[in-house]
Amino acid sequence: MAVNENTADDDVVSYTFIIQTGSNLPSKESTKKWDDGTMLLTINPGSGKTSSSELKVKEYFDSKTEGSVTVDFWLPAKIGAPKLLKVDLESDTFKLIKDALYVREITILYNRVPYRFPIKNFIYPHHPIHNPSEPREGCVPHFLVRExxxxxxxxxxxxxxIKAREEELRITKSMVNWKVPESKSDNRLYPGFLDIMEYEKLPRFLQFKEANFDMIIETKEKGRDEVKSNAFDNIRTKVLGKYKEERFCSFEEFAMYLKEKSTEIGWAKANVSEAMKIAKNFRKDEEFGRQMLCGPNALRIQKVRSIEGRWAGGTVPEHAIEGRSLQEVLSEGKLFEVITDELDGIPHGGNFSKKLTGTKQTWYTILADCLLYVRNDEKLVPVLIRLENRIDGKPETWWSPPEPEITDLDHPKHLAWLYAKMWFRSADMGCYALSTHFARSHAINESLAIATYRNLPNAHPILRLLQPHIQGIVPVNVNARSVLVNPGKNAFALFLSVGCDVTGVFDNYFKKFSYDELIIPQDMAERGVEDIPEYLYRDDMVSHWQIIHQYAKEMVDLSYLCDDDVTKDEELQSFFQDVVDNGFRGFENGAGFPRAVSDKEKLVEYLTAVIVNISVFHTAVNFQTFNSYTFMPNVPCCMTQPPPEKDTEVTMKLILDTLPVLEVTFFAMNISNLLGTFSPIERFYLGEPGLNKLGMMGENMAVAPSQEACIHRLGDRMRLLKEKIDARNKGRYFKYDVLSPINTPLTTQA
Known part of the structure; x- marks a missing residue:
């Protein structure tokens, strides 16, 4: 037991400190002790008579794996209950190179009552004489934590x-700044993001470094090495006059290549099995429709309310809609569409194709729209596809399924329909990768996270609610901006037809984006998709929305006693304003985000939208990429021949010559695996120890018993949802379990 220097006063009380340090995430490294100095603790600093002196803890703390240290102090009884805790580190002056220390939480036992102070942040030791008041080495100078x-x-x-929370917020704002637009003349739309462009320069609390474990690094390096090797061989053989692009001779060869690579590189066999199921069925219209409803881009389908406009020039054959008239099925609400308007004006790709293939290729970008019909057997099938090579000034062409009496799948009409579907799926994948995944799941969420950090201090209950969800998005986006969507080092340009103008696709998408899209029930109603059969994405998204909405309401009710509390919360109102003014600067009406919220109901809706978009929605669109996109004929990432014209005679050779070559196919497969693989440190709404999956409790800063009760009730509801999804999937050839709560991470890491 440590004893405070001031023990002359008989009126003293025991204070027990339980100091939890080290990563609370699994680590391959053995336990390492932090021994670079002394921890300094002050209860109620700045309070006058109820402030303790600076308490020194010289224990060795766990710094790599989870651990705790317990120390006791006799302190004057006049200090009373610990309301605020200051935590500081003083260095060992004999060490030149020091480590920061990750502090998870400190609990003080006073009068046998636990007072918990959640921290989850790094701190760097200062010199014994020079105690800084500003950030150093990417760490805050000290912690000021409310219990x-x-x-x-x-x-x-x-x-x-009050002064402590203002000081903390000032320091955080100095570390987390919005990127200032470089030019007022560049009016392309993109949400606000962090002004730091390199991962290593991020504040330590934003570095989610543990996500980059050896498993992911090794997989990435294997893929990178193979791509480099292939490209080098291609260039060398081209110089020698022997170069020939390595193309696949059949769909079966694509499938065999997928199996071979999965064994060689170690891709998850369960995912490969799902991809192989798709390989067997991808030519069927029913499978095409299933993927529109349950694939990674399932949010894009919407009801057709008129066949004028874009559909006026096409003709749907009667056999495609079971002998009925188009007007009849339209009036019954059985027609739906998926469109790719954000590709308007996007040039053909392939500018960097030589890096992979050794030769320059053109990858064609076209506008493609698909009309779908719900048959009487409740299967959704495509009935009309519109293709338009607007970049080359070509007219639109129309494609429809062959007559049912033509049963030979290699008949020219079947091949032409398959070819049209491939062109549409290729365009849809471009929209998915840049709009659905990156723009909606990453760019928007980063703005919300930055505004949270800049306006809500540690003491704020909404920061503690959102913290498990926002902690991953900023660092993964910083990495992505350097290697994925950086115009100079754009990885998308290495395999996507649309990849050479990512900023153009973003601009087209954000011109139409609205905050209302994040309100899941409202979005489903506006798209008119409430009654499509087998729309499992809708069912599970709505279920998650309802559960998380109830959770957010319960948490809000703990701190906001009435609507007036929302209005008077200046930190919260600053958050709303920051989202509009800096997160969506230049967007019309701030993209519909409210500049202020005045009641609890709207606050709960807003918080639900943030949590669902950053966790559930990202899960739905991210963790099926391998299953859906690695068998290349199912969704071609790029098309290497000009798009078909009306009188095009489609042959199997033309189809195979249009699909990506081997090197591009492998690169796309490897990227799909990397993006669609759980990080080893992922936490989920439900833990599953047998699958090495951690639940959400350990990541929370909401530590009060009343808050933990809310989290436990959330877990109970999620468990019921899991059981419902499990029961629904029994006997299904294609299971839809991507949104099972044991598969739904709390935050965005890929």
Whole structure:
């Protein structure tokens, strides 16, 4: 037991500190002890008579794996209950190179009552004489932590606590800044993002480094090495006059290549099995429709309310709609569409194709739209496809399924229909990769995370609610901006037809984006998709929305006693304003995000939208990429021949010559695996120890018993949803379990 220097006063009370340090995430490294100095603790700093002196803890702390240290102090009874805790580190002056320390949480036992102070942040030791007041080495100079549920600023009555949260917020704002637009003339739309462009320069609390474990690094390096080797061989053989692009001679060869690579590189066999199922069925219209409803881009389908406009020039054959008239099935609400308007004006790709193939290729970008019909057997099938090579000034062409009496799949009409579907799926994949996945799941969420960090201090209950969800998005986006969507080092340009103008696709997408799209029930209603049979993406998204909405409401009710509390919460209102002014600067009406929220109901809706979009929605669109996209004929990432014209005679050779060559196919497969693989440190709404999956409890800063009760109730509801999804999937050839709560991470890491 440590004893405070001031023990002359008989009126003393025991304070027990339980100090939890080290990563709370699994690590391959053995336990390492932090021994670079001394921890300094102060209870109620700045409060006058109730402030303790600076308490020194010289224990060795766990710094690589989870651990705790317990120390006791006798302190004057006048200090009373610990309301605010200051945590600092003083260095060992004999060490020149020091490590920062990750502190998870500190609990103080006072009068046998636990007072929990959640931290989850790094701190760097300062010199014993020079105690900084500003960030150093990417770390805050010290922690000032409020205990329990967190509080609203206008509920605080003690000046020392108010000053502490203001100081903390000032320091965080100095570390987390919006990127200032470089040119006012560039009016392309893109949400605000962090002004730091290199991962290593991020503040330590934003570095989610543990996500880059050896497993992922090794997989990435294997893929990168093979791509480099192939490209080098191609260039060398081209110089020698022996180069020939390595193309596949059949769909079966694509499937065999997928199996061979999965064994060689170690891709998950369960995912490969799902991809192979798709390989067997991808030519069927029913499978095409299933993927529109349950694939990675399932949010794009919407009801057709008129056959004028884009569909006026096409003709749907009667046999495709079971002998009925188009007007009849339209009036019954059985027609749906998927469109790719954000590709308008996007040039053909292939500018960097030589890096992989050794020769320059053109990858064609076209506009492609698909009309779908719900048959009487409740299967959704495509009935009309519109293709338009607008970049080359070509007219639109129309494609429809062959007559049912033509049963030979290699008949020219079947091949022409298959070819049209491939062109549409290729365009749809471009929209998926850049719009659905990156723009909606990454760019938007980063803005929301930055505004959270800049406006809500540690003491704020909404920060503690959102923290498990926002912690991954900023670092993964910083990495992505350097290697995935950087115009100079754009990985998308190495395999996507649309990859050479990612900013153009973003601009087209964000011109139409609205905050209302994040309100899942409202979005489903506006798209008119409430009644499509077998729309499992809709069913599971709505279920998650309802569960998380209830969770957010319960958490909000703990801190906001009435609507007036929402209005008076200046930190919260600053958050809403920051999202509009900086997160969606230049967007018309701030993309519909509210500049202010005045009641609890709208606050709960907003928080639900943030949590669902950053966790559930990202899961739905990200963790099926391998299953859906690695068998290349199912969804070609690029098309290497000009798009078909009306009188094009489609042959199997033309189809195979249009699909990507081997090197591009492998690169796309490897990227799909990397993006669609769980990080080893992922946490999920439900834990599953047998699958090495961790639940959400360990990541929370919401540590008060009332808050943990809310989290447990959330877990109970998620468990019921899992059981419902499990029961639904029994006997299904294609299971839809991507949104099972044991598969749904809390945050965005890929």
């Amino acid at each position: 329990g549920t967190g509080t609203l600023k206008h509920h605080e009555t003690e000046d020392f606590i």
